[in-house]
Amino acid sequence: MMAQANDGLKEGWFLDGEQPLKKKGVGQGIYQSDVICPTVGWIKKASETMEYGKNYEGYWNGEKFVKQLCEKIIPESEASHGPGYQALILVDNSQGHCAYAEDALIASRMNLKPSGKQARLRNGWYFNELGEKVIQSMIFLPDHQEFPNQLKGMKQVLQEQKLWQNGLLMHCQQCPNGGTDCCAWKILQNQPDFISQKFLVQEVIEDAGHICLILPKFHCELNIIEYFWGSVKRWLCEHCDYTFSTLQKNMPTALKSVDVILIRKWQNRMFRWLDAYRGGLSAHDAHFHVQAFSSRRYTLHRRIPDNVAGSLD
Numbered sequence: 329m330m331a332q333a334n335d336g337l338k339e340g341w342f343l344d345g346e347q348p349l350k351k352k353g354v355g356q357g358i359y360q361s362d363v364i365c366p367t368v369g370w371i372k373k374a375s376e377t378m379e380y381g382k383n384y385e386g387y388w389n390g391e392k393f394v395k396q397l398c399e400k401i402i403p404e405s406e407a408s409h410g411p412g413y414q415a416l417i418l419v420d421n422s423q424g425h426c427a428y429a430e431d432a433l434i435a436s437r438m439n440l441k442p443s444g445k446q447a448r449l450r451n452g453w454y455f456n457e458l459g460e461k462v463i464q465s466m467i468f469l470p471d472h473q474e475f476p477n478q479l480k481g482m483k484q485v486l487q488e489q490k491l492w493q494n495g496l497l498m499h500c501q502q503c504p505n506g507g508t509d510c511c512a513w514k515i516l517q518n519q520p521d522f523i524s525q526k527f528l529v530q531e532v533i534e535d536a537g538h539i540c541l542i543l544p545k546f547h548c549e550l551n552i553i554e555y556f557w558g559s560v561k562r563w564l565c566e567h568c569d570y571t572f573s574t575l576q577k578n579m580p581t582a583l584k585s586v587d588v589i590l591i592r593k594w595q596n597r598m599f600r601w602l603d604a605y606r607g608g609l610s611a612h613d614a615h616f617h618v619q620a621f622s623s624r625r626y627t628l629h630r631r632i633p634d635n636v637a638g639s640l641d
Contacts, residue, residue: 366595373404
């Protein structure tokens, strides 16, 4: 059966039972930041909701996520599992989640020479000739004759580590492939204290006594929260009347609709992907390896079938 739609602007034909595409507008939207756990499911009290937009509550960023971590995610996760447990928290690889602290050891935040406009970095460290670990301040001492209490530049830091080379530029126009000593920035960024610098999210989670893993880019199959969002959005679409008030009303119910058993199935699926990659399989071959555990294989590329979304073994 075919039906005809007329929105006053143009006419079109669509299959019986399908909905015509609505014209997009500015509208309103809800941003959700949530946590799921294969032990207890969706952690309701750790949820964060925001009406995003310039004229509403702004936009989500790394600062807001760290605040949610400290005030909701970590405390509620600990309360849900009780004392004596250490959480493994998987975090999306996004710009906000991969931000550094203001005082993080990032060479690009420094000048070549002392003082000037540069970041105030935390203490670094290096190993001297005797193999001893030496703590290195990135600020001159108050009694320094020329730059008291001023910020050190790359040159001074490298000189103290005896890594400075005459004629070094601050930054090459184009660093050679594999180069580690072509410019001051490259040398400093390859020192162990700078290499070991972690993202702010990792530091917050580990300081609380838990473990943080930043997921690799472009691998949503390893991120079970993506399956969760797919299930939540499907529920919202099935109960949609295209009004913002209904979206607000339905959001808590949609989040609650995902059963913990389904979350555990998604976790098992993620483990199968990991096993496939550890075995040296390519993404294409790993896909069929994972599908071998499912009730049937599929070849469609325009949609995720029901057996992947909710009927996993």
